[in-house]
Amino acid sequence: xxxxxxxxxxxxxxxxxxxxxxTAPDGHVTGLIGPNGAGKTTALRIIYTVMRPDSGTATVDGxxxxxxxxxxxxxxxxxxxxxxxxxxxxxxxxxxxYGRLHGLNGAGLxxxxxxxxxxxxxxxxxxxxxxxxxxxxxxxxxxxxxxxxRPQNLLLDExxxxxxxASSRAVHALIREIRDQGRCVLFCxxxxxxVAAICDSIVVISKGRVAARxxxxxxxxxxxxxxxxxxxLAVTGGASGSGEQ
Amino acid sequence: xxxxxYIVFAKEVMDNARDRRSLLVALIYxxxxxxxxxxxxxxxxxxxxxxxxxxxxxxxxAGAANGPQLTAYLESRNIAIxxxxxxxxxxxxxxxxxxxxxIPDDFSRRFDEKRTAEIKIIADSSRLPGLFALNRLAxxxxxxxxxxxxxxxxxxxxxxxxxxxLDIHSVNVAAGISAIDILMFMVPPLIIFNIFMxxxxxxxxxxxxxxxxxxxxxxxxxxxxxxxxxLGKFLAALxxxxxxxxxxxxxxxxxxxxxxxxxxxxxxxxDARAVAGIMVSALPLMMLAVGxxxxxxxxxxxxxxxxxxxxxxxxxxAMPGLVLVFSPVEAEGWMMTIxxxxxxxxxxxxxxxxxxxMLNVAISTSATTLVALVLVAIAAGLYEREKxxxxx
Numbered sequence: 001x002x003x004x005x006x007x008x009x010x011x012x013x014x015x016x017x018x019x020x021x022x023t024a025p026d027g028h029v030t031g032l033i034g035p036n037g038a039g040k041t042t043a044l045r046i047i048y049t050v051m052r053p054d055s056g057t058a059t060v061d062g063x064x065x066x067x068x069x070x071x072x073x074x075x076x077x078x079x080x081x082x083x084x085x086x087x088x089x090x091x092x093x094x095x096x097x098y099g100r101l102h103g104l105n106g107a108g109l110x111x112x113x114x115x116x117x118x119x120x121x122x123x124x125x126x127x128x129x130x131x132x133x134x135x136x137x138x139x140x141x142x143x144x145x146x147x148x149x150r151p152q153n154l155l156l157d158e159x160x161x162x163x164x165x166a167s168s169r170a171v172h173a174l175i176r177e178i179r180d181q182g183r184c185v186l187f188c189x190x191x192x193x194x195v196a197a198i199c200d201s202i203v204v205i206s207k208g209r210v211a212a213r214x215x216x217x218x219x220x221x222x223x224x225x226x227x228x229x230x231x232x233l234a235v236t237g238g239a240s241g242s243g244e245q
Numbered sequence: 246x247x248x249x250x251y252i253v254f255a256k257e258v259m260d261n262a263r264d265r266r267s268l269l270v271a272l273i274y275x276x277x278x279x280x281x282x283x284x285x286x287x288x289x290x291x292x293x294x295x296x297x298x299x300x301x302x303x304x305x306x307a308g309a310a311n312g313p314q315l316t317a318y319l320e321s322r323n324i325a326i327x328x329x330x331x332x333x334x335x336x337x338x339x340x341x342x343x344x345x346x347x348i349p350d351d352f353s354r355r356f357d358e359k360r361t362a363e364i365k366i367i368a369d370s371s372r373l374p375g376l377f378a379l380n381r382l383a384x385x386x387x388x389x390x391x392x393x394x395x396x397x398x399x400x401x402x403x404x405x406x407x408x409x410x411l412d413i414h415s416v417n418v419a420a421g422i423s424a425i426d427i428l429m430f431m432v433p434p435l436i437i438f439n440i441f442m443x444x445x446x447x448x449x450x451x452x453x454x455x456x457x458x459x460x461x462x463x464x465x466x467x468x469x470x471x472x473x474x475x476l477g478k479f480l481a482a483l484x485x486x487x488x489x490x491x492x493x494x495x496x497x498x499x500x501x502x503x504x505x506x507x508x509x510x511x512x513x514x515x516d517a518r519a520v521a522g523i524m525v526s527a528l529p530l531m532m533l534a535v536g537x538x539x540x541x542x543x544x545x546x547x548x549x550x551x552x553x554x555x556x557x558x559x560x561x562x563a564m565p566g567l568v569l570v571f572s573p574v575e576a577e578g579w580m581m582t583i584x585x586x587x588x589x590x591x592x593x594x595x596x597x598x599x600x601x602x603m604l605n606v607a608i609s610t611s612a613t614t615l616v617a618l619v620l621v622a623i624a625a626g627l628y629e630r631e632k633x634x635x636x637x
Contacts, residue, residue: 129263
């Protein structure tokens with residue numbers, strides 16, 4: 001479970017987060033949506049420990065992301081916005097590297113890598129070097145290395161961006177499966193169709209604050225709109241911030 | 246934690262062993278210095294052999310038949326007389342002959358009449374071999390002059406020695422050391438340059454490069470202390486630097502064995518003891534070099550920016566060594582506290598096979614290690630910063 005309370009963070013004079021708070025419970029897919037520069041990536045970065053908040057707290061399974069950084073890192077799997085690969089390593093070696101950094105090894109690790117290659121449909125390029133990978137192949141490798149240690153909490157920043165329909169569906173199925181195992185999924189996306197399809201609840205962030213939250217049905221009802229895109233524009237006022245780094 | 250440091254280290258070594266650029270810097274670049282030195286040695290030795298009276302020197306002479314007395318004397322001084330071709334001046338200008346001696350038609354007649362006989366030397370003093378040859382020829386002709394002079398004066402009953410106010414004996418303190426050995430002073434700066442060059446590509450690739458590829462941020466989310474990530478990468482860069490230095494020393498040894506004439510100090514230089522001594526005293530400097538590289542690669546925003554700074558870096562520490570090539574100094578204790586300078590002096594002593602004070606090695610090693618540890622700590626501190634994922 002991920003809990004965020006009153007997070008504030010600014011970069012020089014730009015306020016990226018201005019008191020953001022939300023909860024992403026276990027067994028739930030929570031969608032984090034907002035215009036460009038609303039502060040989504042900054043909030044995620046604080047949760048996945050690469051940034052410290054100016055004030056407020058973020059906890060993962062009750063562990064503080066600043067004080068218990070190492071413990072939090074063991075409990076999260078992250079597909080960040082920047083998800084570059086090493087061009088001279090094969091897909092399999094990428095997943096193995098992260099698995100080993102998480103303390104896995106031997107037959108257990110190799111078995112898990114094979115399993116992920118199967119789930120994500122990576123058989124064709126698993127042993128090729130990442131240098132010439134397509135956007136979709138890069139995304140799959142990044143997703144596989146985020147999942148290798150079977151994290152209790154999964155943070156995904158636009159996981160299907162650049163994937164074809166079949167691969168997107170495979171990822172959606174995977175996310176649902178992870179949720180059904182009672183794990184927590186926090187999910188950032190710009191594709192409202194996708195948000196509607198897989199999110200159990202939605203948190204709308206705008207200008208560094210939580211503009212609205214609830215299930216897709218609740219949000220539609222609240223704004224009186226017919227689809228999530230309209231709801232999104234109504235809640236954010238069509239805003240596009242500039243605070244995100 | 247150490248297991249994870251090793252995992253990062255092993256990954257970076259494997260990754261960069263597949264990189265042509267990293268391998269080029271670690272395995273091929275180090276050979277360029279020794280190769281350059283080899284070319285210089287062979288050039289200088291060919292030049293020097295022309296000036297060495299023990300070696301036979303070819304002299305192109307126009308009109309050799311006009312002065313049999315003179316050519317006979319020259320031949321007795323280990324100079325081989327060769328006929329000069331068409332235009333002597335052109336031949337010298339074009340480098341076909343070092344010097345040309347012209348003996349005019351009336352030489353023998355004037356000489357036998359005990360009058361001043363004229364000869365002409367064509368030389369190009371702007372070329373080193375020409376200068377050496379001219380110098381040698383002038384010396385031999387001076388001797389000939391004196392001998393004839395002495396002979397003619399003694400016939401008149403004059404004491405020749407009384408007419409010689411100065412009897413010059415010059416003593417060359419470089420006795421036993423051939424001029425080529427001066428080139429040995431080039432070895433330390435080349436090693437220092439290589440130390441600051443060997444792991445540079447890896448340092449940039451694993452920090453600025455990793456950030457630019459977008460692989461740094463996901464890496465930082467793994468349950469590894471940031472100093473541990475930095476240390477793994479640092480050790481990988483250190484290994485590549487060590488390999489580069491080892492390759493360079495092997496190349497120097499090969500060049501010396503190839504170029505050194507028997508009796509020259511080259512052949513015996515860089516024995517196992519010297520190589521071990523150089524590696525031991527170089528290790529702290531390698532740590533220092535890689536530490537500086539990591540600091541620069543961490544604070545610069547891009548691969549290119551890092552490359553710009555780090556490309557120039559090796560010149561700075563190699564500078565004292567280059568100065569020492571022209572004005573050598575005696576190693577003293579306080580000098581051993583200065584990183585790069587102390588290694589320059591120690592490498593020089595090891596290469597020339599001189600006695601090396603173990604105290605000096607100890608001072609140099611501990612002083613440089615101390616500085617290196619401070620730099621590594623600074624680099625580790627920079628890894629802790631939030632800004633790491635953005636650079637700057």
